[in-house]
Amino acid sequence: MAAEQAAGQDVPATGREWHLAARPQGWPAPADFALVEAPVRRPAPGQVTVRNAYLSVDPYMRGRMNDVKSYVPPYALGAPMDGGAVGYVVASAAEGLAVGDAVLHGQGWREYATLDAAHAVKVDPELAPLSAYLGVLGMPGLTAYAGLLEVASFRAGDTVFVSGAAGAVGSLVGQIARLKGAKRVVGSAGSAEKVATLVEEYGFDAAFDYKAGPVAEQLAQAAPEGIDVYFDNVGGEHLEAAIGALNVHGRVTLCGAIAQYNDTAAPTGPRNLALAIGKRLRLQGMIVGDHAALRGQFAAEVGGWLRSGELRSDETVVEGVENAVEAFLGMLRGANTGKMVVKV
Numbered sequence: 497m498a499a500e501q502a503a504g505q506d507v508p509a510t511g512r513e514w515h516l517a518a519r520p521q522g523w524p525a526p527a528d529f530a531l532v533e534a535p536v537r538r539p540a541p542g543q544v545t546v547r548n549a550y551l552s553v554d555p556y557m558r559g560r561m562n563d564v565k566s567y568v569p570p571y572a573l574g575a576p577m578d579g580g581a582v583g584y585v586v587a588s589a590a591e592g593l594a595v596g597d598a599v600l601h602g603q604g605w606r607e608y609a610t611l612d613a614a615h616a617v618k619v620d621p622e623l624a625p626l627s628a629y630l631g632v633l634g635m636p637g638l639t640a641y642a643g644l645l646e647v648a649s650f651r652a653g654d655t656v657f658v659s660g661a662a663g664a665v666g667s668l669v670g671q672i673a674r675l676k677g678a679k680r681v682v683g684s685a686g687s688a689e690k691v692a693t694l695v696e697e698y699g700f701d702a703a704f705d706y707k708a709g710p711v712a713e714q715l716a717q718a719a720p721e722g723i724d725v726y727f728d729n730v731g732g733e734h735l736e737a738a739i740g741a742l743n744v745h746g747r748v749t750l751c752g753a754i755a756q757y758n759d760t761a762a763p764t765g766p767r768n769l770a771l772a773i774g775k776r777l778r779l780q781g782m783i784v785g786d787h788a789a790l791r792g793q794f795a796a797e798v799g800g801w802l803r804s805g806e807l808r809s810d811e812t813v814v815e816g817v818e819n820a821v822e823a824f825l826g827m828l829r830g831a832n833t834g835k836m837v838v839k840v
């Protein structure tokens with residue numbers, strides 16, 4: 497029955513998908529990627545075919561382009577890349593998912609995806625725009641929520657500093673800290689325009705452009721009484737400055753180190769880690785996948801703030817699957833405010 501259901505549904509013979517053509521050395525270049533026209537499989541029993549509507553481009557994908565062992569396997573050369581995507585079921589041979597259902601799944605970087613229904617999560621496009629499930633209500637949103645509340649053990653009255661503060665994760669970290677009663681929220685970002693957005697739109701108490709001067713000096717001015725929590729999206733000079741500014745019993749969430757993802761030389765800092773001893777600091781790495789148990793609480797609380805207008809989430813949308821690599825490279829360069837997504 498299920499196989500018959502799939503027959504005659506709206507599955508084209510071919511669709512476009514991005515392959516990794518070569519492993520980037522340093523900054524990725526367009527020639528490291530290839531847009532390939534490939535057959536679209538009809539769903540086998542238990543599977544669905546999805547027409548992707550939005551694709552996610554995320555910093556962790558840069559790591560997957562290297563042939564190294566990590567918490568996610570590397571992309572294979574000459575094969576489609578994957579990543580977060582949302583779209584509509586166009587053919588179903590699975591119980592529980594019907595043509596027209598909106599789903600979140602892991603086969604991004606392509607126009608059409610045929611996958612086991614067990615690997616697709618139904619989402620409600622009435623509740624929030626579909627792309628929000630890749631950002632504020634998705635993986636980056638949970639990263640911000642869990643990384644601040646669980647990993648950094650945030651408490652009302654803390655002064656919080658977050659780097660990458662105008663991005664998908666960072667913009668939410670700062671706002672969640674404000675909504676949860678932070679004493680002071682400070683952010684850093686890569687342009688004067690982003691700095692203005694942090695203060696004027698997201699309600700940060702202070703913000704600075706890390707390209708305009710040394711991070712340690714600007715942080716000392718923005719948080720004259722020191723910081724209690726540092727949410728690190730950047731690493732390097734930012735982490736060193738934060739270790740210097742942290743108060744006794746300060747906590748650091750090591751979420752990302754985007755300043756070094758394209759480095760070919762070994763990172764140089766932080767050089768002041770020994771300060772962590774006297775200050776009794778706690779620095780803890782995180783991977784969002786470990787925090788799935790928080791998902792229900794996260795969706796309810798963040799969804800509520802979005803509906804009440806207390807929390808803002810921005811997106812930068814690049815149109816066209818053919819521009820997905822440009823969107824990815826743009827995100828690494830800082831072209832985005834909020835979540836970078838590709839509209840297929």
Ligand SMILES: NC(=O)c1ccc[n+]([C@@H]2O[C@H](COP(=O)([O-])OP(=O)(O)OC[C@H]3O[C@@H](n4cnc5c(N)ncnc54)[C@H](OP(=O)(O)O)[C@@H]3O)[C@@H](O)[C@H]2O)c1
Nearest residue numbers: 555663664665685686729751752753754755782783784830
């Ligand atoms: N551990 C986890 O489970 C987990 C999950 C999700 C994300 N992450 C990490 O969280 C961080 C943010 O991810 P996201 O998805 O929210 O990306 P994002 O912040 O939306 O986009 C990346 C941003 O990084 C900034 N950037 C690029 N190069 C930089 C540099 N050299 N120094 C400082 N900032 C730089 C750019 O903004 P500017 O204009 O401000 O430079 C850019 O917009 C990344 O490090 C990512 O790897 C970790």
